[in-house]
Amino acid sequence: MDTHHTRRLVASAVAVAALLGSTLPALAVSVQLNGSAVNLNPPPITRAGRVFVPLRGIFERLGASVVYQAGTINATGSNGRTVTLHIGAHTATVNGASQPLDVAPFIIGASTYVPLRFVSQALGATVNYDAANQIVAIGTNGTNTGTAPAPAATAAKSALQLQNPQPARNAYVQSTKPTIETTFSQRADANSVHVALDGRDVTSAATVSDTGIVYTPQSDLQSTRHNVRVTGKDASGVAFDRGWSFTSGTTQPTNSVTISSPAEGATVGGTFTVSGHTTPNARVHIVAGSVGSVGGFFSFQTGSYTGDTLADASGNFSQQVSLQTVSGGQIGLTVTSTDPATKASAEKKLRLRAQ
DSSP states (O other), rough: OOOOHHHHHHHHHHHHHHHHHHOOOEEEEEEEEETTOOOSSSSOOEEEEEEEEOOOOOOOOHEEEEEETTEEEEEOOOOOOSSEETOOOEEEEETEEEOOOOSSSEEETEEEEHHHHHHHHTOOOEEETTTTEEEEEEEEETOOOOOOOSSOOOOOOOOEOOOOOOOOOTTEESSSSEEEEEEESOBBBBGGEEEETTEOOOOOGSEEETTTEEEESSSSOOEEEEEEEEEETTTTTTEEEEEEEEEESSOOOOOOOEEEESSTTTTEEEEEEEEESSSSEEEEEEEEEEEETTTEEEEEEOOEEEEEEEEETSSSEEEEOOOOOOOTEEEEEEEEEEEETTTEEEEEEEEEEOO
């Protein structure tokens, strides 16, 4: 293989890696609202040093109503504040006044992402971002965000990481007394290590060494999500502050969704009805539009439709969709159902043809 051809292959591989890397979610970023963990699906991502969150999840939790169509997001908060954003645009309107955005909203797959800090503050909330622990804390109505204090040593941050945590990160376990353990990626000063479960120091009941920690709850945990936090100093005296979350006393909730109309490959006009079946009373999110497809993901173009509806008590749903199409072009349809009780989600995708 000649040198010129080799350079072309390497350049192509780097470009593909950059593309994929820019769209993968940063799973380590977590969100708290008024001190309580928020499970967003899909999860937050970081881009250009900013944290982005899925439009539906954040507006719902901030008590705002939202209408999104043809790339325009119109939101109204429970306090009457209004926010308008446009996909790809670096300007927004807050209470009728134009404001600049250093990062623009964008779409990945079936989800629309908005800049967390701007949207939250525009709706009257406060935002704190603990970059070291990748925790975004949102407070509403002056409520304390509930974020834990920063590590004692701020001049330097240890490279120590938690390895193979058990229960695993974001896992669901049936036991209400699961053994909680993790190993350190490098040696720690065992005398400095502290272990906290849901904000309560349990170090005295834990086994702590310079290579890791082990703790078994002395009483049953509630069947809910739990947060583990491990703090201390590494062998060089540099502070670390790490953690993870899991859910006990249950199995991972499930959900399902089927689309009865239109059918896969059907030809549809600019306006058509999407109907199907899912969990009773589930929130149903629908995205449709002319698409390109890369790696199995839909890349929605200008003129796409995004809307929400609720399934009835029997799980049936129906929603009219209107969008701009080009005759003979490919249309992507994504329907996502979220169970309001368990937050379990399910997704169904179809490819359609424009009339």
